[in-house]
Amino acid sequence: MSKLYGVPLSPMVRKVLLALELKQIDHELVPVTPFRKPEGFEKISPLKKIPAWEDDKVTLADSTVICEYLEERYPERVLYPKAPEEKAKARWFEEYADTVMLPVLGTVFFERVAKKLANQPADEVKVQEILQTKLPKTCAYLESQVPETGFLFGVSLQLADIALATHFINLAHAGVNIESAEYPRLAAYIDRLFQHPAVAHRIAEDKKVLGGK
Ligand SMILES: N[C@@H](CCC(=O)N[C@@H](CS)C(=O)NCC(=O)O)C(=O)O
Known part of the structure; x- marks a missing residue:
């Protein structure tokens, strides 16, 4: 297997x-x-x-x-757009998630949640610095990119959406939610991501591991 x-x-x-x-x-x-x-x-x-x-x-x-x-x-359930220009854009979102969102959102999760699971203390000074300086830049960029309805490339969830969703899931696990007053498009898009059955299932599975931690 x-x-x-x-x-x-x-x-x-x-x-x-x-x-x-x-x-x-x-x-x-x-x-x-x-x-x-x-x-x-x-x-x-x-x-x-x-x-x-x-x-x-x-x-x-x-x-x-x-x-x-x-x-x-396994091309049966397509997870990338077909048009070359859209496929390139999808790859860009994966690159952005890897290069920017992992060190920014991922560090907040690592400090507050992963370290707790490993019985290590969080560096809250580092977290606050990220929340006040780096996270707003990331959110402002994504606010300018995400659609008003549906997902990045239409009505179905694709890899580019997943690449962004996975970091917002961990940010939520770390107790940080994106405010709709500040980032209305992004907050609504994240709601749609979290309501997708596959994403909702992963969040529920995570919560079993995190328990009351
Ligand atoms: N670009 C890689 C990043 C992978 C990555 O940084 N994974 C982290 C966990 S989320 C890791 O293994 N860190 C341990 C280390 O860097 O030694 C990918 O997309 O898979």
Whole structure:
């Protein structure tokens, strides 16, 4: 059976999990956390990061690389737009999520939630700095990009939406919600993302792990 290495609370692992769920691809989740990586993990993930993927044909690292592979190998439920200009834009959103949202939103989650799970103290000074300086810039940019209705490329949820959703899920787990008074389009778009059944399912699964923490 194909294997996904990682844990569902990692935003990049959740991105792949959502793609697997939408495409209904059987897989086994092999738990690997950023805090504890198995001996020899670099043979599967050269940068020792999660997620990594292993199946009968390949071993791959990086959520974007894995998702593009899944799209080409399992094209039944399409997760990227077809038109080249839209597909390029979708890839841009994945790149933006990876390069900007992971260090900004991901750090808030890491400090407040992941460290708590690992019994380590949060650096709240770092969190406040991000919330006051970096997060507003990210939200302002996304406010200018997201549509008033539906998802980024129409009525169905695609990979670009998932790439953004996964970070907003973790931000919400860290107790930060995007205010509709400040970012009306973005807040409404996030509501639509969170109401999508696959996304809602992942949030419910996360809450089982997080419990009362
Ligand atoms: N560009 C990568 C980023 C992966 C990444 O940074 N994963 C984090 C967890 S969300 C990780 O494994 N960090 C551990 C480390 O950097 O050693 C992707 O999209 O998969």
